[in-house]
Amino acid sequence: MRQNEKPDWFFVVSLLLLLSIGLLSVYSASGSLKSLFTHQLYFILAGVIVFLGASVFPLRLLEESAPLIYGITLILLVLTILFGGGPAGRWLQAGPVNIQASEIAKLCVIVLSARWLPALRREFVPGGVPLYLSTVGVLTVLTLLQPDLGTAAAIVMIVFGMIYWAGFGFSWIFLFLSPLSAAISSIKFVSWITFTALLCGVLYRSGAKPRRWVFFLVMTSFIAAATPSAWGLLRPYQQARLTTFLNPEADPYGAGWNVIQSKVAVGSGGVTGQGFLKGSQNELAFLPARHTDFVFSVWAEEWGFIGSLFLLSLYAVLAWRILLGARRSLNPFNSTIGAGTAIFIIIHVAVNVGMTLGMMPVTGLPLPLITYGGSHIITEMMLLGFSYNVIRNWRSY
Template sequence: MRRFDLIIFVTVIIIALIGIIVIYGATYPSSSLALHKKQALFFAFGLIAMVAGILIPLKVHYLFAYYYYGLTCLLLSALLFQPGEVDRWIDLGIINFQPSELAKLVLIITMSRFLLDQKKHINSFKIILISFLMTLVPFLLVIKQPDLGTGLVFFVILIVMLFLSGVKPLYIFVGVSTILSLIFAFHWIAWAAYFVLLITIMVLSRPPLKLTAVTILGNLLIGILTPFLWNRLHEYQQERILGFLDPGRDPFGTGYQLIQSKIALGSGGITGKGFLNGTQTKLAFLPAKATDFIFATLGEQFGLIGEIVILGLFLLLLYRIVKIAIESRNTFGKLVCTGIAAVIFVQIFVNIGVTAGIMPVTGLPLPLISYGGTSLVVTMFMIGLVLNVGLHRWEY
């Protein structure tokens, strides 16, 4: 059993338990909802999932990867045909199941298999295009819900997986550049600076001339067309798009929550106001205070010290996962591990970033801490997978 990574196991349990406590604090005194009790139940399920992750041979996931993928896409599209408004839950009676959480893991597994199989021509345009399309399908399905945050996580998975499996960083940069160009195109100075940078990078890295030409022309086209098309939209259409990208623009809804979240964090100070003493938490924003804005209630009660403890635990967890990825001899296992680490990291970064007001509101959970059964169970299953890879790290 010396190969079993006890540190990961213990860290995960500690973080999840802290999560249950924070959920209790977030909903206190109106704890009639008993969210913390439900979360404790989910945690029990999570432990089972983790054991399952450890026991099921990795080979099985490799073999069934494409079936997982198809099934997940079906589940995601089932959401669109549910009666009533589109949202991200499938109602299973007592428990609500959120397929987009599952989709994160499934995309990692599918990508790992696909890129591993195609290792020989990994830098061909065709392979990169196919992996892009494989990401695009679930992306389009979740942004319909609308859940832009999860959709972006899918693309982070794509980028990390491509990078790890040996696609030249330049190619990835070329792909990302179109989106960068779209963002910078809203101000001509920003765009001009970006464009100069782009040309510099392209010239320095000396790719084939054709690629350089296509990239620069493509970026130029986007840079010129975007402001033009944007201005042709009606004001209310622009408002619709901006509201979709950044719900914090609605000053009477999410925007106000943001302000409250900053006050909660800021007033927590270094040491915090103490457990169950958060004034903002008690007064203000339900229901997101147990889910998307849970970090604010944590910060208010336990202060900067509490936050650093949590961030430290997370960093330890991520480090141990990456360590297993490096040590493992099984390439599929390596890819899956780093992919999992990346997904956990992105969710942490975006969730806390939103709470602290450095990112648009996207509604991603804080892994292992935010209230939500699907997220907790899937995350713990992911950890189980990592431990599994760790157990067999010397096997090919």
């Protein structure tokens, strides 16, 4: 390892600006509860230390310890399912510290994918692809049972982004995704026919052997046939219970109050915003979960269209710098971990901001580096630390 590269100022400056925006927004959102701000300050200080550590951590060692991380994450997830507390039962309470294991699951899946995907791409490992998919599948299902539908969905999206990065191509991703797509397409006959036609096209293009044709067609037809009957076996109130269980944030009354209030807050920001600590929606406490899920609306109300655009640009710059570093990196593991981090950030920003604007379903996905909370900030700072490490050591192989 050689530390011979200049600092990436784009990366550093946008990271520092994002952290500052986070502190300002949480300060504004915490109202009279200034202890929230103090906690957030500690979380960010801890995050900076983690970042510095991760940015010099030997990445080879990280690659070697992927199975260990996987084991620890599984234990934490199972413990949370068994003993979880907190508002949605997703926190593992260890003394004064609450750990949100589903955040660690995201870190784990990125390290795991970075370890395996390039290897699977490079050479044929018998049973390698199913093994990789089932390890990730177990992690996703445990996250789903936290219960945390949002994070489970994010994990799936991150994994497919990384599969694509590793060079598997869209056909592969389509085939990987086919069980899930089959289940979703079974809602309507037309969508199922379309899906099956696409599947045939992809199989034909990839020059699949007859065995693979039979496998995919039989499997997807079976799933498509089983899904509606399995769902239909449930009574309406059981279906409602299941959806609220998996996604407790979802407003059972559809276009929810939270989202409406959030849209009003964002919209009332106008071009230049109402000014720091002057947002009426926020200050009058009409905004729900304003220091956590809906923190973006606080910023948007106070700083308007210009401030919102600035914030989104900072994320875009951060993701761009990481992807650039990942593209340049000579080591496949390093490259993939960087790409995973960038995809992580893009997905989280899109889902969280989309939610506050009423374009996405309400899930508990945090806005990276800004939403109040320790687990996700430390996870993100660690990933960003590794990514900065990748950017600076792109030559190391």
